[in-house]
Amino acid sequence: MKLASIQAAEKKLLLQTYERNPYLFVGGQGVYLHDEEGHDFLDLLSGIGVSALGYGHPAIEAAIQDQSKRLLHTSNLFYHEGTANLALRLTEISGLDRVFFCNSGTEAWEAALKLARSHARLLREKGRKIGTTFLAMEHSFHGRTMGSVATTHKEKYREPFAPVMPGVEFVRFNDIADLRAKFSQDICGICIEPLQGEGGIHPVSQEFFAAARELCDSTGALLLADEIQSGLGRTGKWFAYQHYGILPDITTLAKPIAGGIPMGAMLCTDEAALGFTPGQHGTTFGGGPLACAVAIAVLDTMQRENMLKHIHDIGEFFKSKLQTLATHHDCIVDVRGMGLMLGIELNSAELAKQVAAKMMERRIIINRTSETVLRFLPPYILERKHVEIAINALDEILKDLAATYAGTASAGEKSHG
Numbered sequence: 001m002k003l004a005s006i007q008a009a010e011k012k013l014l015l016q017t018y019e020r021n022p023y024l025f026v027g028g029q030g031v032y033l034h035d036e037e038g039h040d041f042l043d044l045l046s047g048i049g050v051s052a053l054g055y056g057h058p059a060i061e062a063a064i065q066d067q068s069k070r071l072l073h074t075s076n077l078f079y080h081e082g083t084a085n086l087a088l089r090l091t092e093i094s095g096l097d098r099v100f101f102c103n104s105g106t107e108a109w110e111a112a113l114k115l116a117r118s119h120a121r122l123l124r125e126k127g128r129k130i131g132t133t134f135l136a137m138e139h140s141f142h143g144r145t146m147g148s149v150a151t152t153h154k155e156k157y158r159e160p161f162a163p164v165m166p167g168v169e170f171v172r173f174n175d176i177a178d179l180r181a182k183f184s185q186d187i188c189g190i191c192i193e194p195l196q197g198e199g200g201i202h203p204v205s206q207e208f209f210a211a212a213r214e215l216c217d218s219t220g221a222l223l224l225a226d227e228i229q230s231g232l233g234r235t236g237k238w239f240a241y242q243h244y245g246i247l248p249d250i251t252t253l254a255k256p257i258a259g260g261i262p263m264g265a266m267l268c269t270d271e272a273a274l275g276f277t278p279g280q281h282g283t284t285f286g287g288g289p290l291a292c293a294v295a296i297a298v299l300d301t302m303q304r305e306n307m308l309k310h311i312h313d314i315g316e317f318f319k320s321k322l323q324t325l326a327t328h329h330d331c332i333v334d335v336r337g338m339g340l341m342l343g344i345e346l347n348s349a350e351l352a353k354q355v356a357a358k359m360m361e362r363r364i365i366i367n368r369t370s371e372t373v374l375r376f377l378p379p380y381i382l383e384r385k386h387v388e389i390a391i392n393a394l395d396e397i398l399k400d401l402a403a404t405y406a407g408t409a410s411a412g413e414k415s416h417g
Contacts, residue, residue, distance in 0.1 A: 002036050021360060028055025031379050031386055033365070041363040044378040044390055048367070049197075049229050049341075052256035053298060054379035060259045063297035064290065071289045076282060082292025089299050093238040095247050096267040100276075101287025105228035105254030106143025108264035111281060112250045113147045113165075115268060116189035116222045119275035123220050130220055131186030133167045135179070139199030139370070140170075140191065142226055151191050153199070173199075174208045183215045189222045190215065192248075194240035197229035200370035201336045201343030209244050222249040222272055228264075229341065232256050233302055233380060236312035236339035243338065256380075259298045263291040302380070311380050314387070315339035318376070321391045329398045333372075342376040343369070351401060358397045364390055 003024040010020075025041070027034040031054050033041045046052060053060060074080050087099040102108050113134065120130045136142075136151040143149070149158050150165035158164050172178040173196070183190075190212045196202040216223045225248035230240040232253055237243055239251060249272045254264035264286070302308070319335060322344055326332035334345040346352045349371040356368045369375045378386070 023360070030054045030056070031382055039363055041360075041365050042386060042389060043365045044376050044382075044386075045365045045367055046256075046377055046379045047260065049234060049255040049377040051260050052233065052380045053259055053301060054381045057259065057301070057381075059297045059301045060294055063294045064261075067290050067293035073285070073288050073290075075284070076287065080289045080292075082289050082296065083287045086287075086292045086295050086299075089296065090253075090265060090267060093299075094251065094267050095242075096251065097270040098268055098273045100266045100268075100281070101292070102264040102266070102283045103262050103285050103291075104143075104264045105252065106145045106148045106264075107283065107286070108228065108252035108254055108266045109142045109148045109151075109226060110145055111266040112224050112226075112252050112268075113151070113189070114281055115250060115266070115272060115275045116224060117275075118280065119222060119272055120188035120220075122274060128220055129185045130188055131184075132188050133169060133186045134189050134191055135171050135182055135187055136168055136191040137173045137193065137196070137199075138170050139173055139196055139202065140193060140226075141196070141198030142191065142193075143228075173202060174205045176208055176211045179208065179211055180215070185219055187215075187219070187221045189224050189250075191224045191226065193226045193230065194244065195230040195235060195338060195341055197341070197375070198369050200345065200373045201341065201375060203240075203336065203338065204244075206244055209241075209246050213246050213248075216249070224248060225251040227251050228254045229377070230338075232299075233308055233311055234339055234341045234377070235337075236308060236315055238308065240338065257298065258291045258295040261291045261294045263287075263295060307380050311339045314382055314384065315342070317384055318342060318382075318387045321387055325391060325395060325398075328395070329402070331398060331402070337376075340376070340378055340380060340382065343373045345373045348372065354401060355394070355397055358401075359390075359393060362393050362397075364393055366390075 024036045025033045026036050031043055033043050090099050091097060100111050117132055120132060123130050134151060138153050140153045142151045147165050149161060150168045153170055169182055171182055192204055192212060194204050213223055225241050227239050241248055250268045252266050257263050319342055322335045326335055331347050331351060332344055333347050336343050352368045352372050352374055355374060356366055359366050367375055
């Protein structure tokens, strides 16, 4: 059995940074992954939001094959055909003006933080009173590099690496009074996930987002929207901030952008872009020919197939099914999310852990975030029949586990928003 030998080799050779599930996947097609024994697993996590078009998609395969025969890498000292082409598409759908390409979400967020501080420096040089501090949100998650960790709220991500980047203060999520109390001329940027992912699928409120925009406008600070998990169609719009009618100064993308090829992007306004000049920031591999070609194929496929409407419709169906499920199980505290970024909160961390494990035993892949939340980030090509399979499995598992967890205290009142 390959799995056992690979597990033994990894235990000896790899840094132990992940607690892997004991499954070995060797292929995939559509919304299904295939393991070494030929079993099909319904993937409702899509590689944590990465494989947006599922597995074996012909447009992605064709783009990889074509570009791999022509050019894989040149360096950013030269031009190639893909960067401007992809940047045009991203600016058209985002409402922002300029793009920086990189390799991952955390790298995109590092670029955003550096740009915000550099932009504030330019304002100070012009006589404006503005500082270097960021306001970030409680329960936020922005990545694992040092700047990203500094703006990530949970101590378990920051404390082992202290001291992290200074100049970050945390605001209670969706607490406008706390936001206003902590905002001052010392703030160079407000960091928001319009829909928190790792934090438990919590959407920002319209009022809070608007207050953040207003405060930034009052001093010249920048509004940074982290769309690494929620962006590029995941919520039923190209960007989650578009649900609110609020345009940030900077946004970041990664996970689904190139269908599984590592890629990230930071987008910004022309005004914010003044913070960078040649040599101030860069990346060796960012925006390479292969990643750009695949990202263009992903975007073209989504637009050609009107996928945003499908994501909205199937997402509403999925959410309604979860809400109905919640009326039958007292252990479900809340149902949250937009489009195909959904979560159900259970009243026990151990119960959530057990449910996720039982779903895997039934060959349905989900995961648990923020301890008590079951997270769903399925491929955009999900169909109703796949939703029904997942709901039926969840219903049966929760019924089976109900007796064991009947006495668990509820974490809060039901509010299926």
